[in-house]
Every structure is written in structure tokens, then in C-alpha cells.
Amino acid sequence: MTSDLDLIVVGGGPAGVMAGLLFARAGCKVQILEKHADFFRDFRGDTVHPSTMEILDQLGMLERFLARPHDRVDRAELRIAGREWTIGDLSHLHTAAPFIAMMPQWDFLDFLRGEAAAFPTFDLQMSAPVTAFVESGGRVTGVRLGDGSERKAKLTIAADGRSSIARNLLPLADLGAPMDVFWFRVGKKERAQGALRGNVERGRLLVMIDRGDYWQCAFLIPKGAAEAYQARGIDAIREEVAAAAPPDLDLADLDEITDLHLLTVKLDRLTQWWRPGLLAIGDAAHAMSPIGGIGINLAIQDAVAAANALAVPLRRGDDIDPLLHKVQDRRMLPTQIIQAGQKAAQDRVIGRLLQGGEPIRQAPMLIRMLNRFPMLRRIPGRIIGLGFRRERVRSPLDSVRGE
Secondary structure: OOOOEEEEEEOOOHHHHHHHHHHHHOOOOEEEEOOOOOOOOOOOOOEEOHHHHHHHHHOOOHHHHHOOOOEEEOEEEEEEOOEEEEEEEOOOOOOOOOOEEEOOHHHHHHHHHHHHOOOOOEEEEOOOOEEEEEEEOOEEEEEEEOOOOEEEEEEEEEOOOOOOHHHHOOOEEEOOOOEEEEEEEEEOOOOOOOOEEEEEEOOEEEEEEEOOOEEEEEEEEEOOOHHHHHHHOHHHHHHHHHHHOOOOOOOOOOOOHHHOEEEOOOOEEEOOOEEOOEEEOHHHOEEOOOHHHOHHHHHHHHHHHHHHHHHHHHHHOOOOHHHOHHHHHHHHHHHHHHHHHHHHHHHHHHHHHHOOOOOOOOOOHHHHHHHHOHHHHHHHHHHHHHOOOOOOOOOOOOHHHHO
16 A cells, blocks of 8 residues: 555545645645546536635636536525515625526536646546545555555545545534425526526425526425425425416426435534544535535635645645644634524524415515615625635645646
């Protein structure tokens, strides 16, 4: 098990590929191990927020990224009590791209892989499932793959999502979630610059993301109720969706149970993201609710923070273990703030609405205030678009290895 790798990254999602790119850019020898043969997964997070595009801009990649096909969302709307309300506006953000870019995650990952390929110390291996960490002398020294082979590196980053094998080694706090989500898509009659639209009726919540020529829809259901819904059949589910949907939503495309893709919602975080030789980032460190669509973007910020703190010492061959806590120290507070907001929305709003009851006859005061005063809409727009404690790329470009 000999190797001259500086870094092994477990998982080729947004956090993993961005981390690999940044560490390789700084001159570290990096290998990413992704268990799947390709990036193609339907209904993964497709929202690239302004905070992520700021990072791409700092790296000189934003123009190339936006040259790829994508849709743009710069406002959030809510349909409640039979009326449309505008509750969020991103268009006034002072940033390079004041909108959410809607791009299939496989396209985003393919873009990052293409950019990272410019650095000779970057290596991404597909169909390479990691089954365990290898330990020696009380620290993680590498990984074991599904074929029994082992790889060794000075540092291992776990970026393998909410089912990360790092969660077998590190302490986890479960914050709970009262709902799961059925994802599906339905066609649109007209293509137009759209928005993120929420539709609320007592007992039913439907979120619609404008993807140009179709709506990407999320229908929220009580936690653990998926099998009961599926047993009722697609006609009954379509009726439930129609009860929450706006009148102009054509649900003809929703005609098979297989059209529904279940997302089991989790909200949790590791209380310690590291141990000697190992660091967890992204969903491996903190599984986010889909509320706000911010999971990808928080994961990207983790990757930037990790490279800022660790890339140069790792390249120099310094003892990296005493520095690992710096990533958690930097990223824990924004994680806690965002998860607290998501939990409040889940427990105080979504969970109660899913319980059913009397029809909603009036929008809450906050919704009415946001709709009435455009300046107020910038507040949720900023939270969704930029989050808290935005990172800036400070890891260097190694001029010798990067050319």
C-alpha cells in the first residue's frame, strides 16, 4: 500500500470534485474515488447559487460555466389562499451572477471535471467504490476499495454524501425531519424566464422550479408515508398534487408511479468533522433539508474552506492533523445557522401544514409584507443566494504544476 498521493477524496459529488480541483490547483497530488460509473442521477440538486458562482468567478471559470445550457431563477413566489405572492428577489445581489443557475448536476460535475483536468496532479477514477478506511497508529492512512485493493495518502477527505462511511467513525447529531419528498417533472406549454414557486394548501405542499420547457416539482409528504401513497396508485397521487397545484399546471405527464422519485429527507450534522488523517465535508458532514436548495452550495463552501486551510501545508508535507479542526471551526457556524432555519421551517410551518385541518383563507402577515414591499424581498433573496460566511478562494494556483 505505497503511494505518493497527498490527498484521497472519497466521493465525486460537488464537494468532492471541487475539493479535488482546488487541492490539485495548489499543487497537491489528488485522487478522487467515485463509486458510480458516471455522474448521471436524476433529481439530484440542480441549483447553482450565486455563492457558488462567486467561487467560479474567483477561479476565472464563470464565463465558461455560464456558456453551458442552463436556466435562470431570480425570484421566489408563493401561492397561498388562492393568490400569488412574491417573497424573494435575488436580482439585486451585488455579485457576479445575481440569480440561481438551474443546471443538471451531472453537467455541473462534468464542467468541474473538465476544468480540473488542466492540472496534471488531478485524477478522478470512476467505478471505484470505497468500502472502508485503512488505519495505522491511530490515524486514517488511506482507503480500501471494493476489489480489496488499498490506496494510501497523507489526508483523506470524505465527501461521499449523507450515507458516508465516515459517519461510522465520527459522532452524529440527528435534528429530525417531518417530511419526505416525491420529485417529478411535468411539461410546460410556454418557455419563459421563471421562478421558484411554492404552492400551499392545508395538508399539501408543492414546490415548482422553472426549468424552461418543464417544471421540476417537489411534492412534500409526511415522513415515512411514501409506501402508503404509492399503494394508492398514481391517479390518487395526481389528485393530491392537483389540489395544491395552480390551475394552469398540466399534470398529464404524471401518469406512472415510476415518474415519482423519492427523496428521504434528513437533517443532521457531525459534531466532530475530523479525526487524524480524515476530514468530512459537504453532506458527509451535514445532511441538509431540500428547503432553499442550498445543500450543494454549502458543500462547495466547505471545499473552499478546506483547500484554504490545508492545501499549502499538505503540499509542503507538514503534519496536517493539527490543522483539520480549522475547517470545522470555520464552517460549523454557517451550517448551524442554516440548519436552524431549515428546522424552524420544517417544524413550525411544513410539519403543521402536512397535518391537515381547515383551509387556509389568508396568507400570514410576513408573506403579505414581503409581497407588498419589494425592498424586503431582498432579505430572503440574499439568504438563499449567498448564505452566511461566504468563502473566498485563498488556496494558491501552483504556477509550475498548473501550466
